[in-house]
Amino acid sequence: MQIGVLGATGPAGRGIAARLASLGYEVLAGSRALERSESAVLALQEKWGNKVKTLFPVDNDSAANCEMVIVATNWEAAVDTTILYSSALAGRTVIAMANGLEKVGQEFRPVIPPEGSLSAAIQAAAPEAKVVAAFQHIPASTFAALDKKMEGDVVVCGDDDDARNVVLDLVASMPDLRGFDAGSLVNAVGIETFAADLLSINLRHKGKGTLRFLGLEGYLPEANR
Numbered sequence: 585m586q587i588g589v590l591g592a593t594g595p596a597g598r599g600i601a602a603r604l605a606s607l608g609y610e611v612l613a614g615s616r617a618l619e620r621s622e623s624a625v626l627a628l629q630e631k632w633g634n635k636v637k638t639l640f641p642v643d644n645d646s647a648a649n650c651e652m653v654i655v656a657t658n659w660e661a662a663v664d665t666t667i668l669y670s671s672a673l674a675g676r677t678v679i680a681m682a683n684g685l686e687k688v689g690q691e692f693r694p695v696i697p698p699e700g701s702l703s704a705a706i707q708a709a710a711p712e713a714k715v716v717a718a719f720q721h722i723p724a725s726t727f728a729a730l731d732k733k734m735e736g737d738v739v740v741c742g743d744d745d746d747a748r749n750v751v752l753d754l755v756a757s758m759p760d761l762r763g764f765d766a767g768s769l770v771n772a773v774g775i776e777t778f779a780a781d782l783l784s785i786n787l788r789h790k791g792k793g794t795l796r797f798l799g800l801e802g803y804l805p806e807a808n809r
């Protein structure tokens with residue numbers, strides 16, 4: 585499967601692009617400016633060599649035409665970027681990993697748009713795309729450390745059953761992440777607001793915590809436990 589990443593020059597997009605390439609996916613790392621994508625991919629190739637041999641620099645136009653597309657721009661630009669590519673994204677599985685957050689003193693607070701979540705706003709921006717919210721709780725540094733296994737649980741929400749299952753399968757292919765089906769896109773508000781709590785906890789406890797559910801081990805495919 586060819587996966588395009590919009591905004592793959594930031595820590596989150598670069599990290600997930602590199603991680604997916606290291607697992608054998610063909611990944612098109614997009615940017616508004618091809619030269620920024622080229623230098624981001626070159627830096628990853630210098631660091632990881634053959635591990636990222638299926639990662640290619642492109643502009644966002646090309647990334648938006650992949651079978652699966654990840655919106656990884658900063659959250660403020662996620663809706664406008666989706667509107668820009670709404671025709672290209674029609675019928676495609678689109679992963680929304682952006683999260684509206686603002687830092688106020690020693691805490692993060694969620695920024696929730698009128699649609700109910702940023703993921704829902706991304707869906708409204710590309711009504712014919714199959715938007716699935718995922719990966720908001722996985723730190724960019726975890727994606728990018730290709731020499732280390734990943735750890736964490738990924739809550740997955742989306743209105744299209746097939747697209748949600750495609751994303752759950754993608755998560756299952758990423759050792760050692762576990763994906764959980766949390767239902768329709770309306771529930772993405774929980775993912776997005778909890779990200780503010782998680783980042784505030786990490787800030788205040790000076791930690792790098794992520795999310796792990798207890799009691800569900802027996803209910804996941806073996807490969808994903």
Ligand SMILES: NC(=O)c1ccc[n+]([C@@H]2O[C@H](COP(=O)([O-])OP(=O)(O)OC[C@H]3O[C@@H](n4cnc5c(N)ncnc54)[C@H](OP(=O)(O)O)[C@@H]3O)[C@@H](O)[C@H]2O)c1
Pocket residue numbers: 591592593594595596597598614615616617620621656657658659660661662665681682683684719720721722723724725
């Ligand atoms: N950082 C994390 O640990 C983490 C983890 C999970 C999820 N997330 C979410 O993932 C998203 C990206 O995080 P990040 O830290 O990588 O963000 P970032 O570095 O602030 O931005 C990512 C990319 O967005 C593009 N961009 C910036 N302004 C834009 C605009 N006006 N229009 C279109 N594209 C624009 C830029 O790419 P070009 O200039 O190359 O186009 C930039 O490199 C965020 O929404 C965040 O909530 C982050």
